[in-house]
Structure formats: C-alpha cells, structure tokens
Amino acid sequence: MRTLHVVAHPEATHHVEKVVGGWHDSRLTPAGVRAAVSIARELRARIPGGAEVELFSSDLLRTLRTADEVAGLFGVEPMADRRLREKSYGEAGGKPQEWLDRRFVPPPPPVGERMDHDEGVAGAETKGACARRVYAAMDEILERPCEHQIIVTHGGSLTFVVASWIRMPIESAGYASFRAPSGSITTLREDDFFHNRQVVGLGDTRHLDSARTD
Template sequence: MRNLYLITHPEAAHHIDDLVGGWFDSDLTGRGLAHAERIAEALAIRFPGDAAVQVFSSDLLRARRTAEIVAKRLGVDVVVDTDLREKSYGVAGGRPQAWLDERFIPPPAVGERMRHDEGVDGAETKWELAVRAYAALERVIQSEVENQVVVTHGGTATFLIAAWIGMPIEAAGSVSFRFSPGGITLLREDNFFHNRQVAMLNDVGHLT
C-alpha cells in the first residue's frame, strides 16, 4: 500500500494582502504557521510510531516552512523539489490580484488550452506547469516508502492528481480541483491490483 498525502500550504501573506502568488516568495502568516502545526499533528496521528515516512516540498518559502514543521513532527528530513512550485505568473507575481485580473486572457472553451498564452509576460502555460508536476510525481513514486507527504500549491496539486490517476498530459487542459489553504488530500495505491484512487480530497477538518 502506498499512501501519498498531498498538502496545500496554509495561509500565506499574499493571500491576506490580495497579491498574486505564483513564484512570489511570500511567507506563512501567523495563522498559517498555526495551521501548519495542525497539519503536522493530523498527519502524525495517521502514521504508527515505526512507520517509514518521506516528506517532499516545493522550494518556495510558504511550502517549505510548512514541510519543515511537518517533517520535524514526524522526525524526518525534507526533500526539496523545485518542480513542486506553483505556476509562475511572470511579471504579475507579487502585484495586486486586480492588476492580473485586468490583463488575464482566459483559455478558450475548446481548442488549445494547455499552451494558451494568458497575456502576461513571463507566465508559465498550463503545459509548462503540468510537465514539471508530472515529472515531480514520477520522482516521488520511484521511492518504495509506503507513506509520503508532498507539500505544494493549489495550482500544482491539480496536475499532481492528474498524473497520479494516469491522465495523459495532453488531456489535462480542462481538469481543475479546488484546494483550500492547508487542505489534505490522500492518494492511495494498493499493492495487489496497483489501482490508484483519490481517497480523500481537500480535507480541512483538522483546521477547525
């Protein structure tokens, strides 16, 4: 059995300042830090004392700090993977969300969605984000450790799930899962049929 816990980092400064996140390297708020501790406790309850666990994280501060709190509680180190970063919004990163909203060009309902140009200089396409998310997941599952924790971002998490269920990357242009800051998603693979499932999606019960 493989249990992969996908964590979206909790509240960060850009959330409350209404700024574009992406690669803008904002830190957790005080509330975010408290929620990271609750995430760590929620995960610790799920793992027996002798369970082998790995923790992977985006290198961006808000995710890495969350992962460090989780890893400390579980008694392990953090493996940092830059491919677990959020989508880059190019020059919009760190600017007011309203600035991006005025310039953003949404993808078409049909046709090319993955390589669509959103109209913001330096921004990643969905394709570029998906390629690195798929690659990151492939590296994670190369390990034979049964319990794994991946701390990432909302946009990236959608494509990690798409990769997990074997969705061809070319077909991932319309998929979208909604994640809350600090949510826990459980991806599970059995060791007999090797079927993969999304056993829990965006649980936030530990935050209340």
C-alpha cells in the same frame, strides 16, 4: 500499500495582501503557522508509528515552512523540489491581484489547445509548462518505494499532482481542476494487489478547526 498525503500550504502573506502568488516568495502568516502545526499533528495521527515516511516540498518559503512543522514530528528532512512550485505568473507575481485581472487575456477555448494558451502576461508560465514539471517530479517520487509519502505543494499545482497520480494524459489535464483549500490534506492511495490508484479524500480541512481556536 502506498499512501500519498498531499498538503496545500496554509494561509500566506500574499493571500491577506491580495497580491498574486505564483513564484512570488510569500511567507506563512501567523494563522498559517498555526495551521501548519495542525497539519503536522493530523499527519502524525494518520500515519502509524514506525512507518517509513518521505517528505517532499516545493522550494518556496511558504511550503518549506509548512514542511518544517511536519519534519519536526516525523524526524525526516524535507526534500525541496522547485518542480512542485505553483504556476508562475511572470511579471504579475507579487503585484496586486487586480493588476493581473486587468491584463488577463480571454481564457483558453472550451476545446482545442488549452495547455499552451498564452495568458498575455510577460514571463508567465503556460498551464502546460506547469503540468509537465509537476508530472516529472511525480514520476521521480513514485519511483521511490515508500509506504507513506508527504508532498507539500500549492493549490494550483495540486491539480497536476492528482492528475499525474491517476495517470491522466497531460493534454487531458488541461480540462482538470481538483480544488483543495489552503491548509488542506488530500489522500491518495494505491493497493498492492491490483495497483489501483484511489483519490481517497480531496481537500480535507477538518484538522484546521483546532488551529482556528488555539
């Protein structure tokens, strides 16, 4: 049995400053750090002691800080992978969200070419480019025979983690959206007999109740 525990990093400075995230290297807020502690405790409670655990993370500061809390409880080193980053918004990264909203071209068409749609922002990554790098990272993660794998990523790229897990073709992933709130844990599981891949839980935030009251 393989289980993937996919973490969407908690509150970061770009959330409260209302600026565009993407590859803008924002940090966790104090509330985000408290949530990261709760995430680590919840994962420790879910994963049996003595189980083999691997930890992967986007290489941005907000995900690495979250991964550090997890690493401390499991005694493992996070493996940073830039392919697990959020979609890049090019020159919009770090600018006010309303700046991007004014320049954003019409959304992709309901049918047809959706993955390589140009959003009209210089240097921005297409949805297809983001999907292809996340899929590539997932291919390498899943080649590793490990019972429990923790992946710390971003809300947007999490869609492609899940899509890759269920082996959705990339062109079909252009229609997919698996919404997981900041600080949530998504649980993916594969059985050893049929090798069916399940989405056991999507965007669970119950563990964050203690972070709000601590």
